[in-house]
Amino acid sequence: MGYHHKKAGILTCTLLASVVLASCSFAPSGTGPEGSPIPKETGDTVEAASGSDDAVNSAVDFDHELDQYEPKKDHYNFYFTYKIVHPWWDAVALGMEDAQRKFLEKGITITYEYMAPEAASAEDQARRLLEVRDRDFDVIGVDVADEEIISPILDDMVDSGFKVMTFSSSDAAEGCKRIAYVGNTHNYQDGADLTEALCKKLGYKGKVAVLVGSVGAPCHEDRARGAKDTIARYSDMSIVATEYDMDSVDNAYNLTKKILADTPDLDGIICCNMSNPVGAARAVTETGSDTVIVGMDHDQEALHYLKDGIIYCLGVQDCYSIGFDTLQNAVKIADGNKPGELFREKTDEITTVIYQEDAAIMLELLYGDN
Amino acid sequence: MSVVFVNTLISTRQTASATNEAVAEVSSFYLEAMADRCAKTIMNLINSNFEQMEKAVDLIIDEEIGSEEELREAIGSLTSLLSLDRFALVDTDNIVYTQYTTYTGGSRHAFLSDDTMDKRYISTVSIYGSSKQLCLAAPTPDFEIAGKHYKASFVQIDVNEILDLLAFEDAGGTYFGLYSKNGENLSGTKLGSFISQHNLLETVKEVIPEESWNEHCDNFSNAVEGSITYTVNGTDETLCYVPVEGTDWMMVVLISDSVIQNRIRSISGRSLSTSRRQIAFILIFSFILLLVLLLMMKILSKKDLDTFRNMANTDSMTGVRNKLAYSEMETLLDQRIRENAIEKLAVVVCDVNGLKQVNDTLGHTAGDELIKEASSLICGHFTHGAVYRIGGDEFVVILQDRVCDTLHEEIDKINREIEENMEKNKVVIAIGYSELTPEDRLVHEIFERADQMMYKRKAQLKQMGSPTGSDRAM
Incomplete structure (x- = not known):
C-alpha cells in the first residue's frame, strides 16, 4: 500500500x-x-x-496499511544495521515499528534488531555483518556505510544463503547481489x-x-x-x-x-x-x-x-514510509519472494x-x- | 404598583450583579481545584509507573534469564501483566531491549545522553510523526543478565492516554490540555475555540495586557500556578494552570463562558424568573382589582353614594346626623356666612339631663333608651331643622331661613313638654339657642352663645327639681 x-x-x-x-x-x-x-x-x-x-x-506519509500479501510464517526475526546512531534513522525505526504493530494485529510476530555504531564506520558495519552470520535471522537489512567495503560482504552473504536487503539512505554498489533496496534512489x-x-x-x-x-x-x-x-x-x-x-x-x-x-x-x-x-x-x-x-x-x-x-x-x-516498507518487504523476502509483482527491486521514496x-x-x- | 415595579427592577439588577461576582469567584475556584486534581492524577500515574517498573525489574532478576529471547519474553509478559506502556531496558551500551525489538537508542532517548543514571528521569519526548510522550526512566543499579549490565528501565506514555485518564472529569464546555514551559501544546487537544491547539502563551498575548502576559510567562517558566481571564468575541474565558510536579508540564483547565457561570446563571435566572412571574401576577391582579372597583363605583348610582355618605354621617343609635355631619355642615355654613349668602340661621343646643346617672345606676341599655327618647323629642319639635348628635348626651339643631321664624315658639313648646316630663319622670333636656347676628363670622360663635344659654337652662331645671334619671321607670 x-x-x-x-x-x-x-x-x-x-x-x-x-x-x-x-x-x-x-x-x-x-x-x-x-x-x-x-x-x-x-x-x-x-x-x-x-x-x-x-x-x-x-x-x-504516516498513514500506512499493510498490503494484501499473506505471510507464510507467524514469526519472523530480522537484523538491520545502519550507518550511525542518529535521529534520521530513529524516524525510519518508527515506520518499522508501525509495520511491526500492524503485522502483530494480523497475528504475525516480528522481532528484530536495529543496530548502528555511535560513529559512522564501514569497518564496524562489516564486523556486525560478520557476527550475524552466526545467528538465526530471516533477513538481514543493511544501510550501506561504504559501498566499496560493504557490497562485497553482502555478495558473499547472499552466496552463503543469507537473505540480504538494503534499506533507508544508501544502497549497495551497482551489481551487488542484495535482493532489494527500500529507500532513497x-x-x-x-x-x-x-x-x-x-x-x-x-x-x-x-x-x-x-x-x-x-x-x-x-x-x-x-x-x-x-x-x-x-x-x-x-x-x-x-x-x-x-x-x-x-x-x-x-x-x-x-x-x-x-x-x-x-x-x-x-x-x-x-x-x-x-x-x-x-x-x-x-x-x-x-x-x-x-x-x-x-x-x-x-x-x-x-x-x-x-x-x-x-x-x-x-x-x-x-523516513516513515521507508521504515514501514522496509519491514513489509523484509517479510516477503524472508518468504523467498523475489522482486517483481510483490515488491520492487528499488523503491521510489520521495524527497x-x-x-x-x-x-x-x-x-x-x-x-x-x- | 409603581413602587413594587421599581423595587422589583432594582432587586433584579442587584441580584444579577451579585450573581456575576459570585460566578467569577466560584469559576476560578472550581478551575483551580479541577486543574490541581488533574495534576495530582498525573503525578499518581507517574509514581505508579515508577513503582511498576521497579517491580518489573525485580521480577526479571528473579527469572534468571539466560538469553535475549528469554529477556524479550519476560519484558513482554511483564508489560502486559503490569500494564506498562512500552516498557524497555537499556544496557550500558545504550542498546534498548523491548518486547519485539532491540535497537541502539542513543539518539532516540534523551536520558541516555548521560553515561550513568543515578536518579529517576522524567521528560517529554517529541516523537517524529506522532503525539508527544512522557518518558519515565529509572536507574537499575547492579542489574545484570548473562554478564550484561543494564543501567535503566523506562516506559513511554502517550500524552493522549494520560488525557484519556482525565476525560472522566471532563464536562461539556470544559477543556483540558498539557503544555510545556513555553506554552507549547503537548497534548494536541483543543483548549476551547480561541486557543485551540496553538501555543497558549503566544495566543493569549493578543488578548491580555503585556504586563500580565509577562507574569504568566514567568509563571510557566518557573512552574508557578496561576489563572488567566480574557474576553474573546464578547465571551469571557477563564483558564487555570497548575504545574505537574516532577515534570516540566503545566496542566491547564479552561472553561469557555463557564459551565459554572451558565449553571449559576441558569439557577439564578430561574429564581429571578419565578420572582418576576409572582410580582407580575400581583401587579396584574391588583390592576384587575382596581379596574373592578372603578367599574363598580361607576355602576353605583348617586343615590347609593348618598346612602353611603348618609351612613357615614348618621348616628347609628338615634338615626339623626352625627358629629361628622355637623362638622361638614359647620364648614359649609361658615363659608356661606363669609359670603353673606345666608340670611337667617339659628343654633339650638340640647343636653340630656341625668344620662350619666342612668348609665351608672340602670345600665347602658337604659342610657341608650334615654338618648333615643331625647332624640325623638327634639326631632318631633324641630321637624324642619337638621338634628345632630354631637356628643353622648348632646344634640344640636340647625335651623335656616324661614324655619327660624318659629324658633321661639318651638322652644317654648319643647320646654313646656320637658317641664311636664319632669313630673312624669321622662326625659329632661336643657335647651339653649341663638341666632345669627351681623357680627357673627362663624357658626361656632352662635353655638357658643347657645351653649351658654343651655347651661343656664340646665341650672334652672335643676332648681326646678329635674330628676337625675336614676329613678326613671324602665
Missing part, C-alpha cells in the same frame, strides 16, 4: 504542478519562495508549492536540486562550500556529486571547500566556522546530510553571516532555522524540497511543534 500511496502522492503533486504551471507558464520552472510558487517534481524530488499544506503534508538528484535552488537564489554567481556526512556513505557522496556537477554548470559559481562532518552536528558547526573564517565572503553552503544544516545554521547564526544554506532532512532544529529564515530550503525524505513558508506546517506534522 505504501508504494501505491506514494505513487498517488507523486501523481497528485505532478497534477498540481501541471495545473499551476499551466496557469503561470511565464514563470521560470522551480522558482522558490521568492519567485512564483511553482511546485516542481524532478525525478523523485518534489518541490513543495510554497505555503501549500497538501504538498507539505504529502512529504511524509535519487540522492544524486536531491543534491542537484538543492544546489540548483541555491544557485538560483544567488543569481548563479558566488562562492559555495559543500558539507558532506560520512566518507564513502553512498547517499552523502551521491548528493555531493549532484551538488558539484550542478555548480560546475555555472561559470560564475565556485566551490571553495568540501568537508565531511562524519554525521556530527558539532563537527558541522566547527567546519562551517572554519570555512567562514577562511572565506568571509562565502555565499552559500550545500549540506548533504541531516547533521550538516544544523551545524552550519548554528555557525552562521553565531557569526552573523548572510550565507545561504540549503540542506537535507527533517531535523527539528533545522526546521526551526528554516522557519526563521536562516536556512533557505530543506530536502525532506519520507520534498520545502521552504520557509512550509516550515511551520512541517514542524507541526512531524513533531506536533506549535
Whole structure:
C-alpha cells in the first residue's frame, strides 16, 4: 500500500504542478519562495508549492496499511544495521515499528534488531555483518556505510544463503547481489536540486562550500556529486571547500566556522546530510553571516532555522514510509519472494524540497511543534 | 404598583450583579481545584509507573534469564501483566531491549545522553510523526543478565492516554490540555475555540495586557500556578494552570463562558424568573382589582353614594346626623356666612339631663333608651331643622331661613313638654339657642352663645327639681 500511496502522492503533486504551471507558464520552472510558487517534481524530488499544506503534508506519509500479501510464517526475526546512531534513522525505526504493530494485529510476530555504531564506520558495519552470520535471522537489512567495503560482504552473504536487503539512505554498489533496496534512489538528484535552488537564489554567481556526512556513505557522496556537477554548470559559481562532518552536528558547526573564517565572503553552503544544516545554521547564526544554506532532512532544529529564515530550503525524505516498507518487504523476502509483482527491486521514496513558508506546517506534522 | 415595579427592577439588577461576582469567584475556584486534581492524577500515574517498573525489574532478576529471547519474553509478559506502556531496558551500551525489538537508542532517548543514571528521569519526548510522550526512566543499579549490565528501565506514555485518564472529569464546555514551559501544546487537544491547539502563551498575548502576559510567562517558566481571564468575541474565558510536579508540564483547565457561570446563571435566572412571574401576577391582579372597583363605583348610582355618605354621617343609635355631619355642615355654613349668602340661621343646643346617672345606676341599655327618647323629642319639635348628635348626651339643631321664624315658639313648646316630663319622670333636656347676628363670622360663635344659654337652662331645671334619671321607670 505504501508504494501505491506514494505513487498517488507523486501523481497528485505532478497534477498540481501541471495545473499551476499551466496557469503561470511565464514563470521560470522551480522558482522558490521568492519567485512564483511553482511546485516542481524532478525525478523523485518534489518541490513543495510554497505555503501549500497538501504538498507539505504529502512529504511524509504516516498513514500506512499493510498490503494484501499473506505471510507464510507467524514469526519472523530480522537484523538491520545502519550507518550511525542518529535521529534520521530513529524516524525510519518508527515506520518499522508501525509495520511491526500492524503485522502483530494480523497475528504475525516480528522481532528484530536495529543496530548502528555511535560513529559512522564501514569497518564496524562489516564486523556486525560478520557476527550475524552466526545467528538465526530471516533477513538481514543493511544501510550501506561504504559501498566499496560493504557490497562485497553482502555478495558473499547472499552466496552463503543469507537473505540480504538494503534499506533507508544508501544502497549497495551497482551489481551487488542484495535482493532489494527500500529507500532513497535519487540522492544524486536531491543534491542537484538543492544546489540548483541555491544557485538560483544567488543569481548563479558566488562562492559555495559543500558539507558532506560520512566518507564513502553512498547517499552523502551521491548528493555531493549532484551538488558539484550542478555548480560546475555555472561559470560564475565556485566551490571553495568540501568537508565531511562524519554525521556530527558539532563537527558541522566547527567546519562551517572554519570555512567562514577562511572565506568571509562565502555565499552559500550545500549540506548533504541531516547533521550538516544544523551545524552550519548554528555557525552562521553565531557569526552573523548572510550565507545561504540549503540542506537535507527533517531535523527539528533545522526546521526551526528554516522557519526563521536562516536556512533557505530543506530536502525532506519520507523516513516513515521507508521504515514501514522496509519491514513489509523484509517479510516477503524472508518468504523467498523475489522482486517483481510483490515488491520492487528499488523503491521510489520521495524527497520534498520545502521552504520557509512550509516550515511551520512541517514542524507541526512531524513533531506536533506549535 | 409603581413602587413594587421599581423595587422589583432594582432587586433584579442587584441580584444579577451579585450573581456575576459570585460566578467569577466560584469559576476560578472550581478551575483551580479541577486543574490541581488533574495534576495530582498525573503525578499518581507517574509514581505508579515508577513503582511498576521497579517491580518489573525485580521480577526479571528473579527469572534468571539466560538469553535475549528469554529477556524479550519476560519484558513482554511483564508489560502486559503490569500494564506498562512500552516498557524497555537499556544496557550500558545504550542498546534498548523491548518486547519485539532491540535497537541502539542513543539518539532516540534523551536520558541516555548521560553515561550513568543515578536518579529517576522524567521528560517529554517529541516523537517524529506522532503525539508527544512522557518518558519515565529509572536507574537499575547492579542489574545484570548473562554478564550484561543494564543501567535503566523506562516506559513511554502517550500524552493522549494520560488525557484519556482525565476525560472522566471532563464536562461539556470544559477543556483540558498539557503544555510545556513555553506554552507549547503537548497534548494536541483543543483548549476551547480561541486557543485551540496553538501555543497558549503566544495566543493569549493578543488578548491580555503585556504586563500580565509577562507574569504568566514567568509563571510557566518557573512552574508557578496561576489563572488567566480574557474576553474573546464578547465571551469571557477563564483558564487555570497548575504545574505537574516532577515534570516540566503545566496542566491547564479552561472553561469557555463557564459551565459554572451558565449553571449559576441558569439557577439564578430561574429564581429571578419565578420572582418576576409572582410580582407580575400581583401587579396584574391588583390592576384587575382596581379596574373592578372603578367599574363598580361607576355602576353605583348617586343615590347609593348618598346612602353611603348618609351612613357615614348618621348616628347609628338615634338615626339623626352625627358629629361628622355637623362638622361638614359647620364648614359649609361658615363659608356661606363669609359670603353673606345666608340670611337667617339659628343654633339650638340640647343636653340630656341625668344620662350619666342612668348609665351608672340602670345600665347602658337604659342610657341608650334615654338618648333615643331625647332624640325623638327634639326631632318631633324641630321637624324642619337638621338634628345632630354631637356628643353622648348632646344634640344640636340647625335651623335656616324661614324655619327660624318659629324658633321661639318651638322652644317654648319643647320646654313646656320637658317641664311636664319632669313630673312624669321622662326625659329632661336643657335647651339653649341663638341666632345669627351681623357680627357673627362663624357658626361656632352662635353655638357658643347657645351653649351658654343651655347651661343656664340646665341650672334652672335643676332648681326646678329635674330628676337625675336614676329613678326613671324602665
